[in-house]
Amino acid sequence: DAKTTQPTSMDCAEGRAANLPCNHSTISGNEYVYWYRQIHSQGPQYIIHGLKNNETNEMASLIITEDRKSSTLILPHATLRDTAVYYCIVRVFKAAGNKLTFGGGTRVLVKP
Amino acid sequence: EPEVTQTPSHQVTQMGQEVILRCVPISNHLYFYWYRQILGQKVEFLVSFYNNEISEKSEIFDDQFSVERPDGSNFTLKIRSTKLEDSAMYFCASSEGLSGGTEAFFGQGTRLTVV
Numbered sequence: 144d145a146k147t148t149q150p151t152s153m154d155c156a157e158g159r160a161a162n163l164p165c166n167h168s169t170i171s172g173n174e175y176v177y178w179y180r181q182i183h184s185q186g187p188q189y190i191i192h193g194l195k196n197n198e199t200n201e202m203a204s205l206i207i208t209e210d211r212k213s214s215t216l217i218l219p220h221a222t223l224r225d226t227a228v229y230y231c232i233v234r235v236f237k238a239a240g241n242k243l244t245f246g247g248g249t250r251v252l253v254k255p
Numbered sequence: 256e257p258e259v260t261q262t263p264s265h266q267v268t269q270m271g272q273e274v275i276l277r278c279v280p281i282s283n284h285l286y287f288y289w290y291r292q293i294l295g296q297k298v299e300f301l302v303s304f305y306n307n308e309i310s311e312k313s314e315i316f317d318d319q320f321s322v323e324r325p326d327g328s329n330f331t332l333k334i335r336s337t338k339l340e341d342s343a344m345y346f347c348a349s350s351e352g353l354s355g356g357t358e359a360f361f362g363q364g365t366r367l368t369v370v
Contacts, residue, residue, distance in 0.1 A: 177358070186259075186346045186361030187290075187298060230298075241350065241357050242288065242311055245298040 147231045152250040155225075161218040163249055165231030168212040174235050176207060177243070178216045180227040187230070187245070190216065221253045257281045259362035261347050267368045268337055276332045276365045278347030287330045288348040288359060289322065291315070298346070304330065337369045 148166040155161040167176065177192040191198055191205045193214075198205045204217040218225055230248040234241060260279045268274050280287050289301040302312040304322055321333045330349075334341055344366050348359040 175357075181298070184292070184344060184364070186348075186363050189358040189360060192358060236357050241286070241359070242300040242303055242313075243290075243298075243359060244300065247297060 147233055147246055149229075149231050149246065149249045151247065152252070154252050154254055155218075155221045157223060157253055157255050158220055161221040161225065161251060161253070163216040163218075163229050163231075163251065164213065165216070166213045167231070167233045170211050170233050171235075174233045176205065176211075176214050177232045177234065178203070178205065179230045179232065179243070179245075180225075181230070181248070182224075182227040187243075188227075190229075221251075223253050223255065225251065226253045227251060257360075259347055259349055259360050261345075261362035261365050263365060264363070265366045265368070267370060270339060270369055271336050274334050274337055274367065276334075276345050276347075276367070278330045278332075278362055279328050280330055280347065280349030281360060282328070284349035284351050284360075286310075286350045286359075287322075287324070288350075289332045290346045290348065290361075291343040292346065292364075293340075293343045301332070334367075337367075339369050342367055342369045 175194050178190040179187040181187045191203050193205045207214045228248040228250050230245050232243050262277045287304040290298050292298045300313050302316045303310045319335050323331050344364040346361050346364045348361045350359040
């Protein structure tokens with residue numbers, strides 16, 4: 144699975160959009176981009192994933208560049224409960240199972 | 256909303272003892288996983304399980320570890336002879352089959368403390 148690079152930490156103001164970048168310059172054509180978050184040692188929580196097109200769900204939006212070498216997770220209106228470590232993970236979908244390889248992630252602190 | 260449940264939430268055991276961590280995956284899911292997170296470190300993959308057999312395992316998952324799906328609802332991780340370095344949060348996860356989404360849903364974890 145391709146390696147990803149994320150900033151170690153970032154702050155965000157409550158109510159504002161949080162834009163979390165991820166670099167995955169070695170991504171291959173059949174690899175998906177996944178985002179998970181972990182709130183204070185709870186189990187990781189799935190947020191969103193995509194292959195080429197931008198995706199949106201009730202939690203967030205995922206913007207993938209045309210060359211697929213980077214992506215941005217957007218939390219449209221950050222709340223204090225969004226304070227967490229956010230992980231960008233790139234992986235191939237495999238029929239036999241789909242392990243996730245977690246890196247260090249971005250520690251996001253939402254401030255009042 | 257369906258969720259993955261894990262029991263117990265916290266277990267303390269003496270070094271050398273056997274422990275069994277229990278998980279109830281989401282009912283229509285076909286893929287099951289165990290991960291662990293040592294305090295302050297990254298979440299690490301241990302093993303994936305599909306169709307009643309291990310489909311992939313990491314180097315961490317040595318002979319001291321085993322997994323089992325003893326019935327239609329439970330998925331267990333056994334550590335035969337615990338070591339101090341096995342102290343960690345253990346997370347169970349599950350995901351749907353090929354016709355569904357590929358995202359994994361995680362339980363809240365079992366904190367294992369080996370003394």
